[in-house]
Amino acid sequence: MTAEQFGTAAGLIERSAAAFVSGVPESPADDGFFGPASVTWRLSGDLAGPIAGLRSLLMQALHPLAMAGVDQHSGWREDPVGRLAATSAYVTTVSFGERAAAERAAARVRRIHTRVRGVDQVTGRPYEASDPALLLWVHAALVESTVAVRGLFGTPLSPEDADRYVAEMVVAAELVGVPAGQVPASMAELDGYFASVRPELRCTPAAGESMAYLLDPPGLDEEIADIWQDVRYGAVVALPDWAREMYGYRVPPLTPGRREEIRQVLGVLDAAFLGEPGVLEARQRITARVRTARSAPASTARSAPASTARPA
Amino acid sequence: MKRRSKLVAGASAGTVAGAAAVAAVVVLRRRGILGGNLRLSRGLAALQLIARGGARYASSAPRLFAAAGEHRQQLRNDLALETAEDVATTLGAMKGVLMKLGQMASYIDDGLSPGVRRTLSRLQDSVPPMSPELAAQVVSEELGGPPEQVFARWDPEPIAAASIGQVHRAITHDGRAVAVKVQYPGIAETIAADLGNVALLRRMLRITAPSQDVDALLGELRDRVLEELDYRREAENQRLFAAYYDGHPTIVIPAIVDELSTRRVVTSDLADGARFAELATWPQAERDLAAETIYRFVFRSLYELHAFNGDPHPGNYLFHGGGRVTFLDFGLVRRFTAEELEPLMQMARYLCVEHDPEEFRRNLVKAGFLRADAPLSTDQVVEHMAVFYDTVRESRPLTMTGDYSSAVVHRFFDVRSPVTTYAQIPRSYVILQRINLGLFGLLGELTATANWRAIAEEIWPFVLGPPTTPMGEAEVPWRARRPATTLA
Numbered sequence: 001m002t003a004e005q006f007g008t009a010a011g012l013i014e015r016s017a018a019a020f021v022s023g024v025p026e027s028p029a030d031d032g033f034f035g036p037a038s039v040t041w042r043l044s045g046d047l048a049g050p051i052a053g054l055r056s057l058l059m060q061a062l063h064p065l066a067m068a069g070v071d072q073h074s075g076w077r078e079d080p081v082g083r084l085a086a087t088s089a090y091v092t093t094v095s096f097g098e099r100a101a102a103e104r105a106a107a108r109v110r111r112i113h114t115r116v117r118g119v120d121q122v123t124g125r126p127y128e129a130s131d132p133a134l135l136l137w138v139h140a141a142l143v144e145s146t147v148a149v150r151g152l153f154g155t156p157l158s159p160e161d162a163d164r165y166v167a168e169m170v171v172a173a174e175l176v177g178v179p180a181g182q183v184p185a186s187m188a189e190l191d192g193y194f195a196s197v198r199p200e201l202r203c204t205p206a207a208g209e210s211m212a213y214l215l216d217p218p219g220l221d222e223e224i225a226d227i228w229q230d231v232r233y234g235a236v237v238a239l240p241d242w243a244r245e246m247y248g249y250r251v252p253p254l255t256p257g258r259r260e261e262i263r264q265v266l267g268v269l270d271a272a273f274l275g276e277p278g279v280l281e282a283r284q285r286i287t288a289r290v291r292t293a294r295s296a297p298a299s300t301a302r303s304a305p306a307s308t309a310r311p312a
Numbered sequence: 313m314k315r316r317s318k319l320v321a322g323a324s325a326g327t328v329a330g331a332a333a334v335a336a337v338v339v340l341r342r343r344g345i346l347g348g349n350l351r352l353s354r355g356l357a358a359l360q361l362i363a364r365g366g367a368r369y370a371s372s373a374p375r376l377f378a379a380a381g382e383h384r385q386q387l388r389n390d391l392a393l394e395t396a397e398d399v400a401t402t403l404g405a406m407k408g409v410l411m412k413l414g415q416m417a418s419y420i421d422d423g424l425s426p427g428v429r430r431t432l433s434r435l436q437d438s439v440p441p442m443s444p445e446l447a448a449q450v451v452s453e454e455l456g457g458p459p460e461q462v463f464a465r466w467d468p469e470p471i472a473a474a475s476i477g478q479v480h481r482a483i484t485h486d487g488r489a490v491a492v493k494v495q496y497p498g499i500a501e502t503i504a505a506d507l508g509n510v511a512l513l514r515r516m517l518r519i520t521a522p523s524q525d526v527d528a529l530l531g532e533l534r535d536r537v538l539e540e541l542d543y544r545r546e547a548e549n550q551r552l553f554a555a556y557y558d559g560h561p562t563i564v565i566p567a568i569v570d571e572l573s574t575r576r577v578v579t580s581d582l583a584d585g586a587r588f589a590e591l592a593t594w595p596q597a598e599r600d601l602a603a604e605t606i607y608r609f610v611f612r613s614l615y616e617l618h619a620f621n622g623d624p625h626p627g628n629y630l631f632h633g634g635g636r637v638t639f640l641d642f643g644l645v646r647r648f649t650a651e652e653l654e655p656l657m658q659m660a661r662y663l664c665v666e667h668d669p670e671e672f673r674r675n676l677v678k679a680g681f682l683r684a685d686a687p688l689s690t691d692q693v694v695e696h697m698a699v700f701y702d703t704v705r706e707s708r709p710l711t712m713t714g715d716y717s718s719a720v721v722h723r724f725f726d727v728r729s730p731v732t733t734y735a736q737i738p739r740s741y742v743i744l745q746r747i748n749l750g751l752f753g754l755l756g757e758l759t760a761t762a763n764w765r766a767i768a769e770e771i772w773p774f775v776l777g778p779p780t781t782p783m784g785e786a787e788v789p790w791r792a793r794r795p796a797t798t799l800a
Contacts, residue, residue: 261512271410
């Protein structure tokens with residue numbers, strides 16, 4: 001199989017931006033599952049988002065059954081843009097939507113997952129998308145990537161805020177069907193989970209091909225390929241050594257100068273994304289609510305306890 | 313296999329956003345390529361991209377000065393930059409540089425639509441203002457005390473967005489009403505650092521026009537932006553202009569208050585007057601007079617002061633009627649040496665006055681606008697370049713139109729012309745493109761009529777003709793007081 005089997009990346013920005021915008025309500029009835037005082041909201045506009053996202057996909061793909069589910073069911077190869085846009089809409093709605101909207105979106109994803117089942121051709125193991133173990137992997141890979149990449153390319157989270165963020169995100173795993181008791185709620189628990197799941201991970205052909213596509217989307221012209229190389233390098237260099245070795249990627253170490261260059265590229269990308277209709281307004285809605293929460297007497301400190309943002 | 317899957321549940325919105333942004337570059341470039349000439353499209357997409365960002369920002373940003381509704385005011389307060397960290401988030405990582413590039417977009421215009429160009433130049437207005445506390449903090453650091461102590465009166469609400477800063481009104485202890493421009497904290501360091509990434513800038517600016525030397529353009533842009541980061545430089549420029557035009561009948565330059573001006577704060581007399589949009593509603597005779605003042609200002613400054621204010625943005629003028637105009641913002645001034653100006657004068661002289669095409673061509677080559685070995689007939693060269701002199705070739709009243717400046721620009725970058733291949737804009741003159749884009753664009757918006765050639769003859773050092781208009785007559789006493797040495 002070759003990368004040519006994948007659909008084009010055209011339309012990605014318009015569709016993803018529309019998805020993002022649709023997930024940020026204009027006059028919400030409530031603050032949703034996280035709220036403006038949460039670390040989750042504070043992280044939302046982080047420049048490092050593109051690299052965090054790409055790195056989390058690289059991590060997620062290393063679970064053979066999770067990868068098989070995507071590869072065999074999702075239309076991923078036919079329409080990768082559509083898949084990513086759908087994901088964007090979902091994650092945005094869960095993060096910023098009202099509780100009712102987040103619950104509706106989650107119910108829909110759970111319904112779809114009940115139809116996604118099969119056998120992984122590499123390991124010969126059967127899988128079901130609604131298997132909490134697979135859902136937990138996907139969840140944990142995202143959460144860990146966000147913390148790791150923020151540390152490398154954004155403003156690093158304090159240990160307390162990192163713990164808060166991991167704890168806040170438990171509810172996102174619950175929404176897709178992972179019992180809360182199984183979800184890591186601190187950085188230490190997250191590390192423990194990664195250690196326990198490591199033996200199951202490997203780079204299958206489907207993972208290798210899918211990630212080869214994402215890292216080097218065919219058809220990019222020279223200048224854009226330049227820019228994409230920086231994002232790709234950032235995602236790969238941010239992987240744990242063991243994950244990079246599974247893929248067989250080799251990259252030079254991250255120097256301070258290289259880090260700065262990558263941040264600059266991320267700034268350009270961010271300006272571009274802001275140019276899509278409604279993106280700025282959606283970000284301003286979030287920022288305005290975060291600022292209001294910051295100055296509200298009840299939660300003046302940024303390190304307010306996570307419990308205020310957790311569901312009852 | 314059109315079913316759904318499970319990675320869905322986990323991938324982050326950020327991924328998608330980032331990947332999407334990259335894709336946008338691709339998409340736009342493709343659109344650009346589909347839209348027209350392939351060479352022109354290269355790199356243009358990156359600008360259009362920025363422009364789109366700018367459009368959103370500008371249309372939804374809490375614009376200063378706007379007769380804002382309650383909601384807008386609230387939004388502005390909510391989004392105000394409260395800390396140096398907020399500034400870094402908003403303008404760090406190249407965004408401040410993009411904003412500046414937007415401001416200077418007309419340097420690199422090679423076929424952007426007027427709307428896109430305007431959007432780019434307005435990007436600077438798109439950044440939220442500082443909170444009153446943050447602005448006060450900068451004033452304290454720069455002037456040694458909180459603004460309420462340094463000034464007799466201080467208005468904590470900014471009255472205008474400025475380049476990488478904002479303007480506050482105040483009254484000094486000796487009773488002068490002043491405008492105090494306060495720079496965003498940390499912005500100079502951030503932009504200076506980002507300007508160091510020449511490779512990325514070159515990538516963003518890989519413009520297009522066959523006649524644009526990207527490295528020359530980049531070098532010029534960097535120098536100008538770096539200068540602009542230090543407000544002391546701006547104060548120095550403004551002093552130069554204010555001294556030169558002191559006593560001029562229609563040109564007003566607010567005086568700098570030296571003791572209240574530093575690297576990040578510049579204080580000058582507060583000027584009041586009608587904005588450009590209001591001028592556009594005044595009778596045509598008033599608009600013609602204002603246009604004449606601006607025209608005289610630009611060319612007198614260039615030929616006599618050897619300085620060009622490269623920011624003829626409509627927001628940088630205040631109009632008082634009778635042709636009196638206050639000129640604001642001297643952050644982007646290019647000073648020229650006599651050697652740099654010489655060929656420009658000779659070009660105008662030989663084309664418009666001496667009618668000697670061969671000498672005109674020789675000076676074009678000497679200035680670096682045209683390659684010496686260009687296998688072109690002089691007729692071809694004149695035919696191509698003469699459009700730049702359309703307003704001054706004949707002595708007769710002429711009405712500027714909105715189309716004129718874009719016609720000039722398009723002519724220069726017209727790839728269908730055989731001349732374009734051999735033409736370029738030398739680095740020293742990059743900023744002068746602003747004459748075509750800024751000045752003529754502005755005069756076109758005013759549909760101003762004058763005998764521009766006659767006015768030019770008053771100013772051209774190789775003619776120094778007598779006054780031809782009432783304003784020219786009114787300049788006589790002012791000119792009589794000017795020492796001849798100013799011309800050096």
